[in-house]
Amino acid sequence: GLVIKSINLTSREKLRIKEGIIQWLCQSMRPFSIVNDNGLRDIIQQAVCLGEKHGSIDVNSILPHRTTITEHSKIMANIHRDQLKIHFIELQVFKTLTITPDLWSDKFNSSSYLGIT
Structure with missing residues (x-):
């Protein structure tokens, strides 16, 4: 099976992710609870795994129309x-x-x- 490892992000990396999520939530009028959504987490995990396999990739090549x-x-x-x-x-x-x-x-x-x- 797929081995998923935990990592410790730097404070700066964590801040970038937090601020990006807050900006997305506010601009798109999404509830804060969406970050706990298992479906969202699964999709992000799939994207992370694709990034690990292929390196840095453009999000537009992942997300379908x-x-x-x-x-x-x-x-x-x-x-x-x-x-x-x-x-x-x-x-x-x-x-x-x-x-x-x-x-x-x-x-x-x-x-x-x-x-x-």
Whole structure:
């Protein structure tokens, strides 16, 4: 497997990262808690590993265009939807399927939502 090592950054390196994160959060109106998001951490870890393998690389060669993400998200959604259908069918066969709807509205944004648990 992949061996991930911990390093001690210099105070200056830590400050650059902190300030970059704060600037990104404020300019993009992101919550501070996003730095604890496992998905963000996984993507950053992948980028660090690519940098270790290839050396210093331009971020634009790593990040796909938004239309690429949009199109691929449709493919992934269909795959996950199909997997979920199979799982629901299995649960139905064994008569262990219960679905509870949860409906709510956001009057400020004029949006309605349906959650299923």
